[in-house]
Amino acid sequence: MDIRSIEFRGQPALHAVAADGSTLTVALHGAQVLSWAPARGGERLYLSPKAVFDGQTAIRGGIPLCCPQFNQRGMLPKHGFMRNLPWIREESGVSDTLRLVLRDSEATRKLWPHAFEARLDATLAAGQLRTALTLTNTGDAPWPFSAALHTYLRVDDIATARLEGLQGAPRWDAVRDVRQTETAAALQFDAEFDSVYTAPAQPLRLVQPGGMLEISQSASCTETVVWNPGAALGATLADMPEEGFRHMLCVEAARIDEPVVLAPGAQWQGWQQLRVL
Numbered sequence: 199m200d201i202r203s204i205e206f207r208g209q210p211a212l213h214a215v216a217a218d219g220s221t222l223t224v225a226l227h228g229a230q231v232l233s234w235a236p237a238r239g240g241e242r243l244y245l246s247p248k249a250v251f252d253g254q255t256a257i258r259g260g261i262p263l264c265c266p267q268f269n270q271r272g273m274l275p276k277h278g279f280m281r282n283l284p285w286i287r288e289e290s291g292v293s294d295t296l297r298l299v300l301r302d303s304e305a306t307r308k309l310w311p312h313a314f315e316a317r318l319d320a321t322l323a324a325g326q327l328r329t330a331l332t333l334t335n336t337g338d339a340p341w342p343f344s345a346a347l348h349t350y351l352r353v354d355d356i357a358t359a360r361l362e363g364l365q366g367a368p369r370w371d372a373v374r375d376v377r378q379t380e381t382a383a384a385l386q387f388d389a390e391f392d393s394v395y396t397a398p399a400q401p402l403r404l405v406q407p408g409g410m411l412e413i414s415q416s417a418s419c420t421e422t423v424v425w426n427p428g429a430a431l432g433a434t435l436a437d438m439p440e441e442g443f444r445h446m447l448c449v450e451a452a453r454i455d456e457p458v459v460l461a462p463g464a465q466w467q468g469w470q471q472l473r474v475l
Contacts (some may be wrong), residue, residue: 199294199322200307206232207251212287214296216322222296227253228281229298229318231261234327236474239409242327244350246438256281258437259350259446261329263318266310266343268454276346279309280316295321302336313337330469333388335460342459346423346452347415347470354408356426356444360384363402364422367395387447390428394454399421402449403475410475415451420469423450 201214201225206223211232214222223233235241245259246443256262256277264277280300290297300316317332329347362384369380372392380395384405401414402422415422425448427435432443451470 199296203334207249209251209253212296212298213451214320216294218324220322220324222322222327224298224318224320225251225257225260226284226286226298227251228257228283229263229285229300229316230257230281231320231327232257233260233327234472236325236327239474240408241257242352242411242472242474244352244442248437248439248442250437251327253284254282255437258435260349262348263316263331264344264346264348264450264452265316265331265333266312266341266345268344268346268452279306279344285316285318290319292321293325297320312339312341313339325474326471328469328471330467332465332467333460335462338462340459340461342457344452344454344457345419345468346450346454347419347468348448348450349436349470349472350421350446350448351404351411351413351472352447353404353447354406356387356447358407359447360386360405361402361424361447362405363398363400363423364395367398367422369396370394381409381460385424387426387428388410391424391426391433393424394452395422395424397451401473404447404449412471412473412475413449413475414471414473416467416469418466419451419453419470420456421452421454423452423454425450432440 219237249258270366315334321328404411443445
């Protein structure tokens with residue numbers, strides 16, 4: 199895999215090209231995957247054309263890393279701090295994997311007084327992208343965390359997109375604050391949708407007229423979050439076009455309901471894999 203440094207909307211990034219012609223772009227800011235275009239079918243991630251690239255603000259789209267806190271479930275800024283800091287590239291030792299690393303610093307310890315190493319590995323294979331977040335406790339005391347790979351998938355039209363594979367899964371509907379079991383064989387989206395599911399053992403399938411995408415995640419990610427802001431909420435998001443909600447669907451591999459407590463020297467990894475069908 200050929201990896202080179204580029205500038206993307208004025209900010210430092212890495213661009214990778216695999217042997218089969220598939221491409222990957224990752225910002226150093228937040229180790230955030232911005233683009234994945236397999237050799238067949240073109241771009242598969244949604245990146246808002248109004249996303250802010252200032253080296254400080256969270257980037258709307260791609261695959262943000264939510265860690266060590268999900269949303270506002272804690273005392274840290276929303277979704278933690280890892281998506282808002284610069285990461286550094288390190289060699290992965292694997293030809294098809296791009297690696298970025300973040301370690302604790304004076305700045306992180308002011309927010310979160312723990313010693314850690316976070317690693318993001320983005321691995322390309324034919325028609326596939328795997329993103330893996332690995333956390334290591336490098337200190338001498340245990341610490342808790344939650345995490346999510348907040349993937350924005352590109353859809354041609356949310357009105358014609360279907361997400362299969364969640365039937366029978368326990369669901370918390372955050373829009374209505376209702377807990378229930380999912381009964382639909384395929385989720386459909388015609389308004390704001392924000393739900394946390396107990397992750398099923400089998401992969402999900404995003405079905406569109408133009409093709410299908412298989413979405414799988416590690417057992418260590420015990421939840422799957424599905425989100426689309428819909429027209430009303432979407433119109434209030436300054437970093438998304440008014441019609442942006444029509445072209446994205448977040449399907450997130452997450453560990454949020456029961457935070458992990460990581461012992462000194464211990465390591466945790468969560469991953470999500472996207473595969474073109």
